[in-house]
Amino acid sequence: MNVLAKIFYQLRKYSKAFRMFALVAGPGIIVMVADNDAGGITTYTTTGAQYGNHLLWFLILLGPVAYLVQEMTVRLGAVTKRGHAEAIFDSFGSFWGWFSLLDLVLTDWLTMITEFIGMTAAMSIFGIPAWITVLACWMLMGSMILTGSYWTWEKIALVICIGNLIYIPAAFVVHPSVPDIIRNSVIPNLPPGGFTNDLFFLLMANIGTTIAPWMLFFQQSSVVDKGLQEKDIKFGQWDTAIGSLLTVVVAMFLIIVCGKLLLGQPIESAAQAATMIMPKSNYVGTIIAIGLFDAGFLGAICISLASSWAFGEIFGWAHSLNHKIKEAPWFYAYYFFDLLLAGTVVLIPNAPLVLITLFVQVIATTLLPPALVFLILLLNNKKTMGDLVNTQLQNFLNISIVVVIIVLSTMYGLTTLFPNLL
């Protein structure tokens, strides 16, 4: 009887914990899955086509890195109840505040253009003209936030996140070599040809798609908008951990698919990869195109929100998805303005879309180091964080990650600006 009572007690405890987790989960999973945006999907298809399964170990390594960085925003948001932009303005003054805000706005807008490029390219594979795709996206993205409820928005976003998992069945269809996948996942190795400029560029692109400035702003603001408390941090950390696992799994499966079907072929975009795969496997090619659209859509709604939240925090506008349009007109106006502007650029004939994609990488590089350094400094501020400041181990891991990212992303930015530097 005693044993049965204990089992019942344990089951109730776990069931209660799971229910709590289900309530708190969302921001971490959404931000991590949205991290695999249209640009990310392109990077993974290129990685798979160029190096097969050789870089799977590197992707696995990026999972914990993304978790450690993003987890800090959960604690910061839950403790301070302020978004990242406001935290920077308040703690580091106007200079860094304006710099971060303007850089974020510019990066987000340019990244959103790349999301629209991805979505229109994906739909063009099915013969849908760009203007119809853009118009449909505007309407869908607009209707998502008209409910005036963060919870509804989050549920819809989570459904879109499920769409990102579409690459998993595709990998089973192409029957890849399982021993090869396991070997390349567990044992760090360089592809044949060794360490070249191309490899360095691709490694950097993979880091760039895994840790982006907008993600810090988005997750902290969404934690605040959702109203997470200090007691919810544990669940927020699980949410982020599951999200980072999903982002790595999706990336790995896509690399496996492209490694199997496109190895050795030059790929410039995910849409090109989908078109090239179509004759080999119509099913897989279709999946890649649908996944690309889904990734671009999720990326666009999250990135646009990150900017709107940041502006709302600083300009003192009502800035919550829990507000109706009448209650937070500027917040929603900025959200729509961002989407309209990004979508319109894609529709301009002969717009320099390749140049824009390159520019995104360079601008993002300038924002990432300050954003990461500010995060570490804020998480070490005992006055605001209290007992939830970074532990010594967290500081060691996070500072190491930040230093490596700063060095590598600077090199990436420089080599993008000056291709003959290396």
Add this chain to the structure above:
Amino acid sequence: MNRIIGPFKGFWRTIKFIHNKYRKPKIEMTPFVKICLLALRLYVFVLIGLMVLKFIVTVK
């Protein structure tokens, strides 16, 4: 004319208000924080300088 300039004046006033509100950093300025901020300033200026250089070289 005032109708056109009016909103811009209002916007500029808001910018100035925000700028003054956050003028003084609230974080405790320990030597570590000071060094980090100085290093970041240098980093940003060098990188922006390089971007300007690249722009000039490209235009030429």
